[in-house]
Amino acid sequence: MKNFAKLIFICLVISSEAHKIDQTIGEFIIDVTSSMYMRSSFTAFFCIDTTDAIIFSRQISRRQVMHEIIHDLKNINLTNLLTKISSQSFFILDFDCPNVEEFLLQMDLNEMFIAPNKWLILQNLENFPDKNLTLTINTEDFKRYFEALQVYPDSEVTVGQRIDENFINIISMYRPGPSGNIILEDRGFWSDLEGLQISDKNPTSRRRQDLQGTHLKSCLVMTDLDTLNHLSDYKDKQIDAVTKANYIWVQHLVNRMNATIDFTWRNTWGYQDKNGTWGGMIGLLDRGEIDIGGTATFLISSRIGVVDYVQLYTPVGSRFVFRRPPLSYVTNLFTLPFEQSVWIAIGILLIVVSILLSLTMRWEWARIMESPSKYHLGGELESKPTASDNFLILLGAVAQQGFEYLPRTISSRIIIIMLLIAAFSLYASYTANIVALLQSTSDSINTIEDLMNSGLKVATYDIVYNRYYFGSFEDPVRKEFSQKLIANKSSAWLTLEEGVARLRQGLFAFHMDTSAGYDLVQKTFEEDEKCGLSEIDMLNVLNPMLVIKHQSPYSEIIRVGALWVQETGLTGHDVPRLFSKMPKCSGQTSFVNVGMTECRAAMLTIVYGMIASVGLFFMEILWHKCSRNDEIDEEVMEASEESPDPEIQSLE
Numbered sequence: 001m002k003n004f005a006k007l008i009f010i011c012l013v014i015s016s017e018a019h020k021i022d023q024t025i026g027e028f029i030i031d032v033t034s035s036m037y038m039r040s041s042f043t044a045f046f047c048i049d050t051t052d053a054i055i056f057s058r059q060i061s062r063r064q065v066m067h068e069i070i071h072d073l074k075n076i077n078l079t080n081l082l083t084k085i086s087s088q089s090f091f092i093l094d095f096d097c098p099n100v101e102e103f104l105l106q107m108d109l110n111e112m113f114i115a116p117n118k119w120l121i122l123q124n125l126e127n128f129p130d131k132n133l134t135l136t137i138n139t140e141d142f143k144r145y146f147e148a149l150q151v152y153p154d155s156e157v158t159v160g161q162r163i164d165e166n167f168i169n170i171i172s173m174y175r176p177g178p179s180g181n182i183i184l185e186d187r188g189f190w191s192d193l194e195g196l197q198i199s200d201k202n203p204t205s206r207r208r209q210d211l212q213g214t215h216l217k218s219c220l221v222m223t224d225l226d227t228l229n230h231l232s233d234y235k236d237k238q239i240d241a242v243t244k245a246n247y248i249w250v251q252h253l254v255n256r257m258n259a260t261i262d263f264t265w266r267n268t269w270g271y272q273d274k275n276g277t278w279g280g281m282i283g284l285l286d287r288g289e290i291d292i293g294g295t296a297t298f299l300i301s302s303r304i305g306v307v308d309y310v311q312l313y314t315p316v317g318s319r320f321v322f323r324r325p326p327l328s329y330v331t332n333l334f335t336l337p338f339e340q341s342v343w344i345a346i347g348i349l350l351i352v353v354s355i356l357l358s359l360t361m362r363w364e365w366a367r368i369m370e371s372p373s374k375y376h377l378g379g380e381l382e383s384k385p386t387a388s389d390n391f392l393i394l395l396g397a398v399a400q401q402g403f404e405y406l407p408r409t410i411s412s413r414i415i416i417i418m419l420l421i422a423a424f425s426l427y428a429s430y431t432a433n434i435v436a437l438l439q440s441t442s443d444s445i446n447t448i449e450d451l452m453n454s455g456l457k458v459a460t461y462d463i464v465y466n467r468y469y470f471g472s473f474e475d476p477v478r479k480e481f482s483q484k485l486i487a488n489k490s491s492a493w494l495t496l497e498e499g500v501a502r503l504r505q506g507l508f509a510f511h512m513d514t515s516a517g518y519d520l521v522q523k524t525f526e527e528d529e530k531c532g533l534s535e536i537d538m539l540n541v542l543n544p545m546l547v548i549k550h551q552s553p554y555s556e557i558i559r560v561g562a563l564w565v566q567e568t569g570l571t572g573h574d575v576p577r578l579f580s581k582m583p584k585c586s587g588q589t590s591f592v593n594v595g596m597t598e599c600r601a602a603m604l605t606i607v608y609g610m611i612a613s614v615g616l617f618f619m620e621i622l623w624h625k626c627s628r629n630d631e632i633d634e635e636v637m638e639a640s641e642e643s644p645d646p647e648i649q650s651l652e
């Protein structure tokens with residue numbers, strides 16, 4: 001009897017603690033799953049008995065929603081629970097269960113309230129004494145429990161308060177920042193007849209963009225401390241233009257969020273050292289000391305996961321800039337006017353003409369010898385035509401220099417006329433073409449490989465990120481380029497002023513921050529020197545982007561805000577004021593100087609010819625000596641059979 005009473009007592013205790021999870025709640029959960037949270041499964045923390053759990057489970061299963069019910073809030077297997085976090089799942093908690101406070105703290109320690117996790121908390125207020133409920137009265141509990149938890153604007157914590165048998169009030173709550181109070185949003189209601197009625201269907205990041213004066217921290221990257229004095233006056237735009245632009249944009253962003261911000265500064269964006277720790281601004285973000293990186297950074301793969309990138313691009317880049325070299329610098333100009341096939345055709349023509357010419361000249365000679373008077377042969381006797389006569393005629397015709405030969409028969413005249421006309425038209429087109437080619441610049445340098453093989457001098461703007469990038473290339477071509485031409489050479493690291501000055505002199509490629517560099521180019525170059533500038537991308541990175549703390553509670557609000565800053569034209573307003581584009585070429589007016597570079601091929605031909613002629617000269621002397629020796633001294637000749645080298649012999 002005593003035992004029986006005890007049993008009843010225990011049953012009463014359990015049933016008074018347990019929240020009624022009935023058909024109505026089941027319907028409500030199904031509606032939330034499908035139309036509010038758009039998820040396909042959930043994990044529920046209920047304290048109901050097995051029979052009720054089975055009934056509930058059956059009801060949910062009938063609607064094809066996967067679920068799991070966990071009874072014991074005290075001994076949660078966290079490893080198990082963490083595997084359940086997915087974009088397809090959410091969590092449900094019965095707020096009337098015992099040990100809820102402990103449970104919430106434990107969940108908070110494991111960051112279970114931050115995105116993408118979603119929560120639905122059920123509270124039963126059916127027995128609440130005052131039926132005329134207002135938000136303030138029935139949420140005191142939440143305020144107390146959630147006050148210290150990380151329920152920030154990206155959290156999705158929705159509360160379903162059952163006020164009536166068939167009526168559930170829906171609110172959601174968050175804190176705008178670590179020091180902010182709980183803010184409650186009235187989301188609507190659910191009722192048996194009307195289903196889910198959500199008043200504000202905007203996504204969370206839209207509804208919660210007012211952070212109510214939450215204090216954010218940020219960091220600026222400055223390579224020159226004077227930047228502090230010119231953050232928003234658009235002055236000195238060669239220095240830290242990215243910092244200045246982003247400072248203004250972050251201010252817009254923060255104003256839109258109704259937050260406040262203060263900035264610290266570092267002199268580098270931050271790279272990973274050998275210990276694996278990050279320095280500079282990235283280090284501050286990594287350690288959670290700041291919320292927003294105030295200065296845009298390049299997207300580097302090793303930074304992904306350490307910080308989050310936001311698509312607020314700053315339109316600057318670092319590239320190799322050079323003035324396109326004259327065509328003659330890259331190739332032999334003198335072969336360019338004709339295509340290869342034309343050159344071959346000219347060669348064939350000359351061979352054919354020289355064969356025909358030698359035939360007709362021989363024949364002509366024979367005719368003249370037969371009757372010299374008929375061909376008005378003068379007093380002096382002409383010599384018999386030889387191959388070198390033939391060659392001189394061809395050369396004279398092709399080079400437009402004339403020749404001595406006088407054709408006397410019809411056949412030789414026909415051949416000479418053909419030769420002259422062909423040579424004339426070829427000469428005309430050749431000279432016309434070469435003048436145009438002398439003035440043109442080469443566009444054959446388009447890749448890093450071209451640049452490496454072009455023989456142009458290269459140098460780099462000496463700034464932190466270039467030091468990093470030029471030491472960390474992975475792919476063989478750029479690595480070789482960097483090691484061969486840049487990394488170890490102190491002469492390859494210049495200031496912007498030096499680099500741009502050398503750029504102006506030509507035959508030089510300078511790797512610079514294009515915006516700052518072009519600003520200087522615009523100021524220092526003559527008008528016609530601005531023509532023919534060319535760029536090659538070496539770093540191969542996206543434009544720098546804004547970075548924020550990894551898994552920041554404001555990430556969605558900042559992302560939307562960043563788009564807003566761009567779409568409203570706030571970035572468009574500052575970009576032309578801070579970033580210079582490649583100067584426009586307003587017509588090439590200057591004369592082209594033809595110098596040694598342009599005539600290099602011709603000069604080389606002359607030099608080689610001279611060397612060859614001197615060589616021939618000595619060979620002639622040798623040959624002459626040998627042949628004379630042969631005649632004079634036959635004994636030496638005999639002796640030379642022992643020593644195979646006649647030259648050594650003759651020198652003796």
Ligand SMILES: *[C@@H]1O[C@H](CO)[C@@H](O)[C@H](O)[C@H]1NC(C)=O
Pocket residue numbers: 077078079080
């Ligand atoms: C939690 O669950 C996992 C796998 O289900 C198991 O390996 C582990 O031992 C459990 N941990 C505790 C504390 O029960």
Ligand SMILES: *[C@@H]1O[C@H](CO)[C@@H](O)[C@H](O)[C@H]1NC(C)=O
Pocket residue numbers: 132134
């Ligand atoms: C309920 O509250 C409203 C205003 O908050 C008041 O006007 C109304 O009289 C109250 N009703 C009852 C029954 O207390």
Ligand SMILES: *[C@@H]1O[C@H](CO)[C@@H](O)[C@H](O)[C@H]1NC(C)=O
Pocket residue numbers: 210211212213214258
């Ligand atoms: C901004 O936040 C303050 C609280 O710091 C608040 O009083 C004010 O109404 C908010 N402004 C707007 C426009 O929401």
Ligand SMILES: *[C@@H]1O[C@H](CO)[C@@H](O)[C@H](O)[C@H]1NC(C)=O
Pocket residue numbers: 273274275277
């Ligand atoms: C690396 O870590 C060790 C010990 O933690 C420290 O003494 C050293 O200064 C660190 N080196 C760098 C480059 O941070």
Ligand SMILES: *[C@@H]1O[C@H](CO)[C@@H](O)[C@H](O)[C@H]1NC(C)=O
Pocket residue numbers: 483484487488
């Ligand atoms: C350049 O420096 C790297 C290491 O910094 C070294 O491995 C390489 O041999 C050096 N190259 C030359 C040409 O000195």
